[in-house]
Amino acid sequence: MMGTPRFFMALAALMVWVGLTLPSAAQTPLGGVARIDPIQSWVHDQGDDGLALQLYLSQGVPYRIFTLDDPRRLVLEFNALDFAGFDLRRFDQSDRVTGLRYGQMQDGWSRMVFDLAVPLRLDRAGLAIAPVDQTALLTLHMQATTAADFAQRAGPPNRQAMAGLPPPAVTRVERDPNAPFVVAIDPGHGGIDPGAQVGDAHEADLMLALARLLRDAFRRTDNLRVIMTRDTDVFVPLEQRIQIAHEAGADVFISLHADIVTEGKASGATVYTLSQQATDAASAKLAERHDRAEILAGVDLRGTDDEVTGILMDLARGETQPRSIALAKVLVDEFDQSLDHVNGRPHRGADFSVLKAADIPSVLIEAGFMSSRKDLKNLKNPEWRQSFADAIVRAVLNWRAQDVAAAALRRQ
Ligand SMILES: [Zn+2]
Numbered sequence: 001m002m003g004t005p006r007f008f009m010a011l012a013a014l015m016v017w018v019g020l021t022l023p024s025a026a027q028t029p030l031g032g033v034a035r036i037d038p039i040q041s042w043v044h045d046q047g048d049d050g051l052a053l054q055l056y057l058s059q060g061v062p063y064r065i066f067t068l069d070d071p072r073r074l075v076l077e078f079n080a081l082d083f084a085g086f087d088l089r090r091f092d093q094s095d096r097v098t099g100l101r102y103g104q105m106q107d108g109w110s111r112m113v114f115d116l117a118v119p120l121r122l123d124r125a126g127l128a129i130a131p132v133d134q135t136a137l138l139t140l141h142m143q144a145t146t147a148a149d150f151a152q153r154a155g156p157p158n159r160q161a162m163a164g165l166p167p168p169a170v171t172r173v174e175r176d177p178n179a180p181f182v183v184a185i186d187p188g189h190g191g192i193d194p195g196a197q198v199g200d201a202h203e204a205d206l207m208l209a210l211a212r213l214l215r216d217a218f219r220r221t222d223n224l225r226v227i228m229t230r231d232t233d234v235f236v237p238l239e240q241r242i243q244i245a246h247e248a249g250a251d252v253f254i255s256l257h258a259d260i261v262t263e264g265k266a267s268g269a270t271v272y273t274l275s276q277q278a279t280d281a282a283s284a285k286l287a288e289r290h291d292r293a294e295i296l297a298g299v300d301l302r303g304t305d306d307e308v309t310g311i312l313m314d315l316a317r318g319e320t321q322p323r324s325i326a327l328a329k330v331l332v333d334e335f336d337q338s339l340d341h342v343n344g345r346p347h348r349g350a351d352f353s354v355l356k357a358a359d360i361p362s363v364l365i366e367a368g369f370m371s372s373r374k375d376l377k378n379l380k381n382p383e384w385r386q387s388f389a390d391a392i393v394r395a396v397l398n399w400r401a402q403d404v405a406a407a408a409l410r411r412q
Contacts, residue, residue, distance in 0.1 A: 033080045034061045034136065038087035043114070045094050049144030051120055057081070060129045060136040060318060065122060069154035072116040074142070081110035096120065119150035129318035131325075136318075180225040181400060183218050184245035186255040186354060187211035187228065188364075191235030196260040196370045203370060204233060206379050207256045210367060213382075213389040214256070221397065238353040245360055252327065252396060253362040255354050258379050260371040267372035268343035269335040269388075271328040272364040274321065274356060275349025323361040326406075327399045331363065334395035339387060341368070341378070361403075365392070 037056035046052040055076075063078045074097075083102055099115035120142035127138045145153075187207040189195030195203030211228055218226045227248040229241040236244075245253045325347075332346040343366075355362040367388055368375030378384040 032059065032061070033082045034059045034078065035082045035084070036086050037135075038085055043094050043097055045096055046141070049118075051094060051096050051142040053114075053138075053140040055138040057136040057138065059134055060127060063127065063138065065125055065140065066156055067116075067120075067122070067150065067154045068156070069151045072119060072150060072154075074114040074116055074120070074122075075156075076112040076114075076138075076140075078110045078112075080104070080108055081112075083110070119145050119147045121145040121149060121153060127318060131322035178223075180223045182225045182227065182248055182250045182252075183396065184248060184250035184253045184360070185211045185214055185218075185226060185228050186241050186245075186253060187230055188255060188257040188354075190230050190233055193235055196258065198260065198370045198376055201370065201376065201380060203258050206258055206370075206385075207367070208233065209382070210256055210379075210385045210389060213385050214254075214392055217386075217389045217393045218396075221393070241354055242357045242360075245357060250360050252400075253355075253357055253360045254392065254396070255352070255362070255364040256367060257364060258367045258370050258375070261369055265372065266343060266369045267375050268346065269332075269339075269341050269368060270343040270346055270348060270366040271331045272348050272350045272352060272355070272366070273324045273328050274352065274362070320357075320359055320361055323403055324355075324363055326402065327361055327396070328363050330399040330402070331365065331392065331395040334391045334398070335388075338391050338394070341388075 034057040037058070040056040041054060043051065043053040061078050061080060063076065065077075066075050067073065068075060081102075086102070096117050097114045098117045100112065102110070102112040104110050121144075123141055123143045125138070125140040127136055129136045187204070187210070189202075189204035189207065191204075193204065195207070197203070208230070212231070215226045215228060218224055225248075227244065227250065229244045230236045241255075242253070328347045332342055336342045336346070350364075352364050355364055368379050370376050370379065378388075
């Protein structure tokens with residue numbers, strides 16, 4: 001199809017973009033310029049009427065996907081891509097793509113435009129970042145559709161919704177190395193929601209007591225700020241807990257629980273991170289939510305289309321998730337070594353709404369299970385709670401040191 005590939009600079013025909021701001025920008029590889037791996041990247045026809053595309057990138061970068069009609073085109077934009085060494089022949093494998101152009105845009109974004117021979121609709125796209133080397137893989141799949149459906153879906157994402165955003169180049173807030181490290185502590189439940197109850201013991205009360213000890217323990221560290229999502233016996237919705245952490249510019253989010261298990265027996269501390277499966281469900285839920293601004297810090301996504309939201313969430317989570325998992329491991333090791341208090345499967349993934357901040361490493365600690373007599377005795381004991389709080393502080397500070405070192409490596 002690419003008999004005469006045209007190279008051109010796409011001059012800002014459509015000045016649309018999405019900026020992605022992460023509070024801990026300096027700790028992530030997001031941003032900057034990615035290179036395409038020309039060997040592993042391709043587009044080809046798939047099945048009777050589908051189209052598949054895969055782009056291997058040297059790192060994750062913010063991106064967006066949309067279609068334009070008359071003539072029909074698929075547009076991919078990145079902030080930013082370096083096309084040097086990009087081999088067009090790799091893309092000469094589709095009858096449904098009749099041309100490809102690419103180039104830099106004035107606003108710092110890079111654009112790829114695929115001319116489509118037939119009407120296709122985007123049915124899935126995602127960007128995965130490899131935890132090991134931070135390389136990124138964008139996959140995209142399109143399905144046949146009618147001309148009318150294509151026309152209806154086509155168009156750049158809502159420009160109006162983007163109008164209030166600063167240009168991407170300046171939305172990247174580099175973290176001040178001297179700024180305090182901000183820890184968000186989230187005591188589970190509260191108010192009308194007492195959480196687990198055994199006798200006269202309520203999970204909400206025990207976790208608030210633990211959270212206060214934890215706050216005081218963290219405060220003994222220099223240049224560290226602690227915020228709590230609640231400091232009284234009140235009900236705080238889950239989204240609001242994440243919002244509180246975002247507004248404080250939290251670097252880490254720690255939710256404290258001590259639930260009951262009704263099936264089988266469980267005891268010992270367990271640390272949860274958001275599972276991959278839950279991540280997808282979260283994206284689906286988010287798309288329905290009226291006000292999404294607080295979930296993805298710094299990017300007001302109200303009025304933008306759901307695909308863009310999902311993509312940005314995936315991108316941010318792809319970076320945050322390995323950091324959350326690293327934190328969970330350090331916590332489990334610390335509970336094991338200093339308290340000999342861990343569950344048989346101490347690190348688990350689960351679909352906890354409160355872990356769904358896309359850009360803040362988040363863990364949910366089950367300090368113990370109230371259904372275990374031994375755990376409950378510990379949880380009710382102020383001295384045990386103090387030693388548990390101290391263990392969390394040691395683990396978080398160890399993780400922070402690791403995380404800073406890892407971020408420095410990623411930037412090299
Ligand atoms: Zn709970």
